[in-house]
Amino acid sequence: MPVIELLKSMEKACNSHYHNQSLLLLLPLFLSLLVAGLAFPTQDEQSQIISRFQQYLQINTTQPSPDYQSSTQFLLSQANSLSLESQVIEFVKGKPVILLKWPGSDLSLPSILLNSHMDVVPFEPSKWTHPPLGAYIDEGGNIFGRGSQDMKSVGMQYLEAIRRLKLSGFQPKRSLYLSFVPDEEIGGYDGAKKLAYSDVFKDMNVEIVLDEGLPSTDENYRLFYAETAPWWLVIKSNGAPGHGAKLYDNSAMENLLKSIESIRRFRASQFDLLKAGLKSKGDVISVNIVFLKAGTPSPTGFVMNLQPSEAEAGFDIRVPPTADIESLEKRIEEEWAPASRNMTFEFKQKATPHDDLGRPLITATDGSNPWWTLIEEAIKKANGKIGKPEILTGATDARYYRQLGLTAIGFLPMTNTPFLLHDHNEFLNKAEYFKGINVYESIIKAYTSYIPPGRDGVSRDEL
Ligand SMILES: CSCC[C@H](NC=O)C(=O)O
Ligand SMILES: [Zn+2]
Numbered sequence: 001m002p003v004i005e006l007l008k009s010m011e012k013a014c015n016s017h018y019h020n021q022s023l024l025l026l027l028p029l030f031l032s033l034l035v036a037g038l039a040f041p042t043q044d045e046q047s048q049i050i051s052r053f054q055q056y057l058q059i060n061t062t063q064p065s066p067d068y069q070s071s072t073q074f075l076l077s078q079a080n081s082l083s084l085e086s087q088v089i090e091f092v093k094g095k096p097v098i099l100l101k102w103p104g105s106d107l108s109l110p111s112i113l114l115n116s117h118m119d120v121v122p123f124e125p126s127k128w129t130h131p132p133l134g135a136y137i138d139e140g141g142n143i144f145g146r147g148s149q150d151m152k153s154v155g156m157q158y159l160e161a162i163r164r165l166k167l168s169g170f171q172p173k174r175s176l177y178l179s180f181v182p183d184e185e186i187g188g189y190d191g192a193k194k195l196a197y198s199d200v201f202k203d204m205n206v207e208i209v210l211d212e213g214l215p216s217t218d219e220n221y222r223l224f225y226a227e228t229a230p231w232w233l234v235i236k237s238n239g240a241p242g243h244g245a246k247l248y249d250n251s252a253m254e255n256l257l258k259s260i261e262s263i264r265r266f267r268a269s270q271f272d273l274l275k276a277g278l279k280s281k282g283d284v285i286s287v288n289i290v291f292l293k294a295g296t297p298s299p300t301g302f303v304m305n306l307q308p309s310e311a312e313a314g315f316d317i318r319v320p321p322t323a324d325i326e327s328l329e330k331r332i333e334e335e336w337a338p339a340s341r342n343m344t345f346e347f348k349q350k351a352t353p354h355d356d357l358g359r360p361l362i363t364a365t366d367g368s369n370p371w372w373t374l375i376e377e378a379i380k381k382a383n384g385k386i387g388k389p390e391i392l393t394g395a396t397d398a399r400y401y402r403q404l405g406l407t408a409i410g411f412l413p414m415t416n417t418p419f420l421l422h423d424h425n426e427f428l429n430k431a432e433y434f435k436g437i438n439v440y441e442s443i444i445k446a447y448t449s450y451i452p453p454g455r456d457g458v459s460r461d462e463l
């Protein structure tokens with residue numbers, strides 16, 4: 001906590017009706033806080049921080065019709081209160097990108113971008129213990145709400161970290177940008193992708209992007225250097241229709257089920273590698289069946305004595321950068337949807353985990369990448385522990401920045417927290433939220449102060 005705040009609260013106490021004696025009793029507490037590095041905000045500051053987070057959670061930015069007008073207004077008012085530069089860019093009408101800037105003192109140094117998305121995934125209110133847009137806090141300090149993990153928390157934590165750094169008098173050398181983008185949950189095409197490929201972005205001269213990660217159920221924070229690419233596959237089968245009592249080969253249902261059996265065998269083989277600890281989550285190909293569509297509708301349900309002539313199934317496949325793409329494509333063509341079995345297939349989505357030159361899209365985690373070392377050190381400095389670098393099993397906006405060849409790191413400052421992204425009863429504990437703000441303070445300090453070796457450390461302004 002900044003000294004100014006501490007002094008303010010002492011002053012408040014002085015002006016209040018408290019006796020001098022009770023003030024004296026409080027003095028050792030103030031002093032011990034000072035000595036402890038002022039790590040924790042006052043009660044008053046804490047409740048303001050939480051209330052701002054609640055306000056953001058209460059804005060309904062649920063897909064497919066997010067209220068971006070309200071989220072934009074809210075974020076702009078936050079930016080104002082922090083004296084950050086701000087602009088709203090609508091690459092696509094109705095899909096604002098909110099770009100905030102804390103200018104650095106050395107304009108010759110490339111900048112830092114902290115990204116978060118404003119939208120959240122839909123929910124089933126009846127299956128939640130507290131309303132998903134209510135931001136209810138239970139007696140254990142758990143804040144419930146859609147977006148409490150994914151990822152309104154992060155957006156607000158960036159802002160709170162900046163607030164505290166500003167109060168402490170910190171001045172960044174590198175410029176710090178914050179982007180609040182729309183539509184990540186539906187692919188980011190009208191949001192982060194547009195920003196990444198824009199002239200605005202070129203002018204920002206960004207070198208490193210921080211984006212979302214996943215929570216950790218143990219005490220170690222997780223850092224992500226790559227992610228799996230979504231392939232959304234629909235397979236269709238055709239076959240002769242027939243009487244429900246007749247046994248014959250090559251019906252559409254039989255053809256589809258053969259494929260499903262084959263796909264499930266593959267899924268099990270990948271899952272077994274994971275269960276045996278031979279591979280980690282981001283190194284296996286995941287395949288999950290997401291819809292089945294077949295049958296002849298009738299007023300009471302489906303016709304029961306007719307084998308249909310068409311059947312269809314959908315799969316969400318995630319392909320790690322390390323996977324053998326060609327062999328997977330071959331498998332789909334020859335085993336999962338072979339023309340010889342009257343099958344066809346199409347991709348609703350087929351992203352590549354590789355760059356234009358066919359190399360895996362990954363951010364370096366070794367000594368060649370100062371940003372990796374810096375984030376690890378910064379987290380440790382804030383008393384955090386870190387697990388092994390991981391590949392994220394999901395698509396985030398970071399992929400667009402990795403495609404540009406930039407360093408992009410996925411990070412969600414949540415330890416000892418159940419994985420509830422896209423789940424019912426998504427929540428985040430208050431204490432974890434505060435810890436995350438501390439961690440971002442430490443990261444922002446380290447990142448915006450970093451001067452690469454070979455530079456004398458003297459900024460242009462000073463020359
Ligand atoms: C590729 S569009 C969907 C993006 C989505 N992102 C987060 O969950 C995902 O399913 O991974
Ligand atoms: Zn997300």
Ligand SMILES: [Zn+2]
Binds near residue numbers: 150421422
């Ligand atoms: Zn999500």
